[in-house]
Amino acid sequence: MTTIADALTELGDVLARVADGVVDGLRGAVDAEVLAALAAAGRVRRLAEAVVVAASAVIVERDEAVPHADRVTTRYGCRNLGELVQRATRVSGRTAGDVVTAAKAVRQSTAPSTGEMLPAELPCMRDALIAGDAGLDGLVAVASVFRGSLVGREGLLAADVELAAAARGEAASWVSADELRAMAQVWATYLDPDGTEPVEARALRKRGLTIGRRGADGLVPVRAGLLPEVAAQLQLCVESVVSPRVDGAPLPGPCFTEPVQADGPFEAAADTRTAPQKRHDALAVLLQAAAASGDLPMLGGAAPTLVVQVREQDLATGLGYAQLPGDPEPISIAAARRVACSGAVQRVVLGAGGRITSIRTLERVFTHHQRRAITLRDGGCLIPGCDVPPQWCEIHHVQEHSRGGPTHTDNGVLLCWFHHRTIDTGGWQIRMIDGIPHVRGPSWWDAQARWRPTTKSPTVRRERMVLRT
Incomplete structure (x- = not known):
């Protein structure tokens, strides 16, 4: 049959x-x-x-x-x-x-x-x-x-x-x-x-957020239908990150980063990102700030933490791939390094058969006390023209931890999400001189390529002004 x-x-x-x-x-x-x-x-x-x-x-x-x-x-x-x-x-x-x-x-x-x-x-x-x-x-x-x-x-x-x-x-x-x-x-x-329903009830029924799968272009599609009050709150939060300061008195103290005029008018810093790209980066800042706030519900017995898996040899050599949780497609070692720069690194040793033989956490995360001190000194993202506030910034190891850089206030500076991820490719350079951050901008910003002491902290700026007068 x-x-x-x-x-x-x-x-x-x-x-x-x-x-x-x-x-x-x-x-x-x-x-x-x-x-x-x-x-x-x-x-x-x-x-x-x-x-x-x-x-x-x-x-x-x-x-x-x-x-x-x-x-x-x-x-x-x-x-x-x-x-x-x-x-x-x-x-x-x-x-x-x-x-x-x-x-x-x-x-x-x-x-x-x-x-x-x-x-x-x-x-x-x-x-x-x-x-x-x-x-x-x-x-x-x-x-x-x-x-x-x-x-x-x-x-x-x-x-x-x-x-x-x-x-x-x-x-x-x-x-x-x-x-x-x-x-x-x-x-x-x-x-x-x-x-037959009120508009609000229908909107409540149709609300939603869908996160898709990563496509061939390396991007993850997101589709959403937000309630008006949720969209308005998100819009305000995004604007607080991407919008320049256009009102209020200028911050007191001398200006340590004078822009250089090329063919056009003076500009604090050229930002070539499109408006959608800025909103994407602002959303990344908001998500990271929310995850670090400690106010979100626990997930798996701990705060929602992004875990990136990478072989120790690959992280050291810069060759190979890293892996995100729940995503079968790999990410680059460069992306893993950016995540590791502001997070903890846990060394897990596996035996020949795959058994875990040892777990060790490397002390590379800045403590709350160190972050407060760095915030007092830097006052926000160090890149000139960037207005991201300090509470939304990450701490960047000026000398990479993997290359012997210490987790010390003399080796950590505040950078926003975008500038932290483009510090190696965006033309900006940072170095510490006697524990003070110095920034050297790209040629279009400063043709003389000078190292300039930089801070966004009003208190530090006032102190420097007093010393100069």
Whole structure:
């Protein structure tokens, strides 16, 4: 007896043989033949997705009818259906989540009283999925728009009929998943133009923050819908970091960093960052300040602490990679060094079999007393033109700890998040002379390349002014 899995396996074997001959043959095909093959492969993919969604829908229905211990996901050692789909199909976590969303939209549950098969939430889109007209992306595009909406059942079924017809190409040509999403949003607006909830309640229901996975460009996408008061608070905090001081009396004391005029007017310091880049760096400052405040809830028995893993040899030589928690993609050794400069370093020695043989924490973190003293001396980020206050700054080892630099007030200076991470590449240089920080700027800022004693502390500036008079 041939099972469903056997039939699909046989179909997969046939497709594998076809693909083996097609992939190389496409190079010599004309454009029309290549596009036809692309369209046909798309249909095969949509049909395969229909089987994946249908199987997941069956698991959803079965898991809802039994206790947690007897669920399919539990018996196969998975936390939820998304993890089960991910393991079985080897797709990404995001795609697995889309499969779960689609499965809930097309599943047909059984009425407990009569045993009657109840229709799916989107019955016509279900038919379009089975026919290979609407794939996973198209079904999710429609289901996600109406998920949690206040559209009644009658209106939802009317929209389902029209959207499935569009997916089948009955009105005009076939539409993409993005076009289906746009059409679904039009239907949702038409069926609920004013909304039956107050605006505040709807916003509260739709609020959210999503942190994605790192992409090929090395960036992690973040998507958010913030409540107005949360957005306003974030805006104020960001502006407190990125906005220049434009009001109030100038700080007393002499100016120790006179800018040099080149082709344009005098400027304190050129900042080539775009506005979005400045807001990103400001958010990093705020997150670090919040984590260091001690006011956040404990995580794993300790304050939320960023842990970067790196081999000791790699950190010393600057060659190799480092690892962030929960991220399979590595980061550079330079990034690990920047984190280590303002954090603790714990040396964990592993034996040949991987057993931990010793743990030792290197004393490289400035104490609270040292930080207060450095704050009194520096008064904020030392880079001229930077107005980040001292409580949001990090302490930078002028001479790197890995190269013998001591954790001493004569070797630590205040730098903001951005300038700490660009101190080796931004053209600014810092050195300590008799325990006093001196800064030398890039050539566009000071053509004479002089070392200048620098401070942002009003108290230190007043004292220096008194000594000079």
